[in-house]
């Protein structure tokens with residue numbers, strides 16, 4: 388049975404169909420890359436899954452439970468967490484305060500000592516334990532990204548949505564970022580990741596789904612997709628190996 392099932396999802400912005408009848412599914416524990424040229428609808432689809440935007444049509448279910456129509460806080464309670472393309476940490480709070488909030492409002496709704504433990508574990512997972520009491524606003528960019536990921540992990544998700552989490556990292560940081568995601572994958576987390584860095588997609592995702600102009604144009608093994616004429620044509624003019 389599919390763990391995440393997206394069926395005929397549509398998002399209409401006025402005259403624009405940013406997501407146009409998209410259907411695909413993920414098995415539990417699978418990691419899948421969501422590719423496509425700029426403006427093809429990837430972030431909008433992530434917004435539909437996480438409930439940041441309501442779908443215009445179609446259904447999205449997680450483990451058989453319908454997410455479409457639920458508020459985003461209810462979707463978080465169902466076990467969906469995400470990172471944002473532009474990090475959304477709370478700069479005036481400490482790192483531990485930043486991660487405690489999703490521990491309380493995420494999938495399992497922890498309180499008190501349990502929330503503290505989950506928050507500490509999330510910081511440890513991304514290597515930020517030693518800076519727990521530092522102000523989030525003082526972090527470097529890579530560490531802000533780590534904290535953003537820790538915030539998603541503190542919600543103890545069953546489905547993690549990554550929106551270009553690796554973007555903007557230098558080569559060493561990128562290597563560390565890929566290792567971190569591979570550890571999450573190996574822990575059994577189901578991950579859908581929007582990513583433009585093809586080497587990272589190759590390293591992490593055996594399968595990709597590809598969007599173009601709102602439509603799904605490929606759903607296949609990564610190596611096959613990257614030589615698929617429809618995918619290559621969609622990317623023409625863009626550097627897929629950037």
Ligand SMILES: Nc1ncnc2c1ncn2[C@@H]1O[C@H](COP(=O)(O)OP(=O)(O)OP(=O)(O)O)[C@@H](O)[C@H]1O
Pocket residue numbers: 400403405423424425426427428429430431432
């Ligand atoms: N809130 C909105 N209102 C109106 N149009 C929107 C809105 N959000 C996105 N769009 C439009 O929907 C289309 C798809 O945008 P989206 O951000 O989902 O693409 P993307 O594939 O994530 O692009 P990128 O790789 O550049 O992040 C674009 O034409 C965009 O301008």
